[in-house]
Amino acid sequence: MIHTFKMYIPLNYLEVQDIQQRLGIKYSELNSYFEDYYKGINAVLMSRGKGEWHLSMVVDVIQLLGTPDIKEGMYGRFEYKIKLMLMDIFGHSLSYKNHVLTRIDxxxxxxxxxxxxxxxxxxxxxxxxxxxxxxxxxxxxxxxxxxxxxxxxxxxxxxxxxxxxxxxxxxxxxxxxxxxxxxxxxxxxxxxxQVGNNRLYYLEKEKGVPRKLSEYFKHQExxxxxxxxxxxIYYTDTFYKLDEARKIITKSPLKPQNKQKLIDFLKKVSSYDLDTPLKSMTKATQKKRIATLQILQINPITIPKNYKNAPSILENPLKTCPIA
Structure with a gap:
């Protein structure tokens, strides 16, 4: 599910001064001060000019939670760990509610x-x-x-x-x-x-989705x-060598002329890439060919005939994705 995210918490210069005094460090030493205590968190104090500052945090959720199997129900555990660090930085964790998500992977x-x-x-x-x-x-x-x-x-x-x-x-x-x-x-x-800040900002302004971790930690996102x-982009259908794909197409209930169109399409794709047929057909026709192949569960990209050690049939790993 989630791997890494980036967020910031807006601060003012007085808060930065307080952090330096409380911890006895320069603002530039914040990350090295905590790096041995909070695995997976990179925290940096950054000046934005005119007295405005950010506490910028890049978090590897897998390292932080100690497991690659991240699920939506772990959000409470995750938030607790982030707030622990904020307690050490500020003396409280109230600032967590002000965080702004700028990237999530x-x-x-x-x-x-x-x-x-x-x-x-x-x-x-x-x-x-x-x-x-x-x-x-x-x-x-x-x-x-x-x-x-x-x-x-x-x-x-x-x-x-x-x-x-x-x-x-x-x-x-x-x-x-x-x-x-x-x-x-x-x-x-x-x-x-990797969902960047421009996308997150758009979803907040146009769709009303707050740039908060609690929203993007959801499995639905x-x-x-x-x-x-x-x-x-990458499809979920099985990869075949052209001869194997031809067998499936030939046995399908499609009309003979449509079968040949599909085979010709696959030949053109195999010569370079998925967009090669656009030299001689419209985008709409290309989409139609791909849609028909998907009904037959044939990936439009065929396995090259002379590829070393290549099987004739190869399952697409995306086929096992729970949402495919």
Whole structure:
């Protein structure tokens, strides 16, 4: 469900002075002062100018609660731990009610023990649509020094100014950042939605959803964001090699001409990515083809014929998601 979130509590300079005096530290030393006591919390005092300050907090909920199995019913336990830290900082926890959520990351982890299959899944997800709801697909980055394009080996993302949807191999990401993965991160493919401040602000102003942790800790919000930003991009249907997909289509009750249209569509997609057929068809026709494939439970991305060690059929990990 939830992985990480970021929030702030508005302060004034007198409150910052009081914190420094109470704890006997400089404001810049706050995080190092508490880092051994509150695992998973990074807290920083930041000046906003004109006497306005923020207590900014980035919280790894898994580390804080000591379990990767985060559920809505744990909110009370979570709030208690945050308030304990606020008590140590301010001498009270009343300021918690003033917190403003600025980012929250929802996650769904699936164990795929076969390393070749994990890599194949990432390579298949890379072939999804180049854009979705103002989110642009990114399969790499430009090296700032060499200006060369570097392809992501174990991840793919769709990103906008408000939301990022991504799929990645968790253990490999951990090692790339210089740490060994935790036991629950081994052999995992993670599907993640990072909900940014622009999105949270929009939902507050337009939909009346307060930017409070109590609102976004709800399981329904996890469902809402996966239904909006994961399933429409990466789909939940089974991956097939083209020959296997052709067998299913041939046995279906579709009219012969519609069967051929689907097969031709899959061939075009297999040549590069999901948007390749748009060179010769409209977006509406593309959506119609995908919808028909979904009825047959065929993922529009086929497994490449010559992919090393690839099976003919591969279940999509998203198929096991409770809300799929």
């Amino acid at each position: 929802y996650r769904y982890d699936v164990v795929v023990q076969n390393k070749d299959e994990r890599q194949l899944l990432i390579d298949l997800y890379k072939k999804m649509a180049r854009s979705y709801c103002r989110q642009t697909k990114r399969t790499g980055y430009q090296n700032k020094k060499t200006k060369e394009y570097v392809t992501y080996g174990t991840s793919v993302e769709h990103k906008s100014n408000s939301v990022k949807s991504l799929v990645y191999m968790k253990a490999e990401e951990c090692r790339a950042k210089g740490r060994e993965p935790a036991p629950y991160e081994n052999d995992v493919i993670r599907f993640e939605v 996890f469902l809402n964001h996966f239904e909006l930003y994961i399933f429409p």
